[in-house]
Amino acid sequence: MIGTMEGLMDQYDRGTLSRRELLSAMLLLAVPSGLAAQSPAKPIAPGLTLNHVHLYVLDVDKSIAFYGDLLGAKVRDTSPDNATLTLPGKSSWISLTKTKDPKATINHVGYGINLNTAKGDAARLAKEINDKYPESKAKPTGPTVSGPNTRSVYLYDPSGIYLQIVPKEDDGWLPTGPVGSKILKGEKA
Numbered sequence: 001m002i003g004t005m006e007g008l009m010d011q012y013d014r015g016t017l018s019r020r021e022l023l024s025a026m027l028l029l030a031v032p033s034g035l036a037a038q039s040p041a042k043p044i045a046p047g048l049t050l051n052h053v054h055l056y057v058l059d060v061d062k063s064i065a066f067y068g069d070l071l072g073a074k075v076r077d078t079s080p081d082n083a084t085l086t087l088p089g090k091s092s093w094i095s096l097t098k099t100k101d102p103k104a105t106i107n108h109v110g111y112g113i114n115l116n117t118a119k120g121d122a123a124r125l126a127k128e129i130n131d132k133y134p135e136s137k138a139k140p141t142g143p144t145v146s147g148p149n150t151r152s153v154y155l156y157d158p159s160g161i162y163l164q165i166v167p168k169e170d171d172g173w174l175p176t177g178p179v180g181s182k183i184l185k186g187e188k189a
Contacts, residue, residue, distance in 0.1 A: 006159050009106065019104065020070065023053070026109075044128055048168045049091055049112035056099035056107050063096050076172055084172035093172040108154070109161070112168030115152075122150040125165065129155055 005026065012022045027050070057063040060083050067073040073085035073094055081098035097107065115121045122140035129138035138155035152166040 005161070009161075012106075022106075026053070044132065045111075045113045045115075045125055045165055047111045047113060051110040051112035051164075051166050051168065051170055052093045052095055052172055053109055054095040054097065054107040054164075056101065056105045057096050058099065058104050060096050060098050067094055067096075086171065090171065095172055107162065108164050110152070110164040110166050110170070112170065113165055115165065115167040117150050117152075117167065120150070122153050126153045126155075129153070133158075 008022055008025050012019065055063070060081060064073075064075060064083055064085065067085050072088045076084040076086045076093060078084070083096045085094045085096065087093060091112075095107075099105070115125070126138040126140050129136050133155075135158070136155040138153050140150045141152050141154065142150070151170070152164050154162065154164050156162060
């Protein structure tokens, strides 16, 4: 599957695949194919959802309209030059960030797992991943502008693709957005 994803991204980078075709193909890859799916005996972090895709886009407002029209995505939260869109069913979302580059790209893909950040699972998971795959450079999110944060683990796969592992319930609120600000203050979103 990793080879297939890399091939799709190469096609997108070369301009032979549109963003819509890339996103559709990646979503299809997330659906288990039954007999073809082989998993290790005991995975480090059993994946439960394809939680989100973070895209660097040229125009956030146009992208909001596009994904709303195409997939029925609804705005969950915004902050300057950023937006989080919830997909129907609310189990997956799309993160949009305005890029200063002349070309839009995929920043990372987030996979949802059972992750208890309050119990230090992010640090434990990063260590376990690095013990087996030191080249992954797995690390907990760490401090952010919103304060201490171990909400997730970022890492690289063997092909250099950037990944994020998050709690399966993560819904993409932005700490600097209106919804995220309420959550940080302990208010109902």
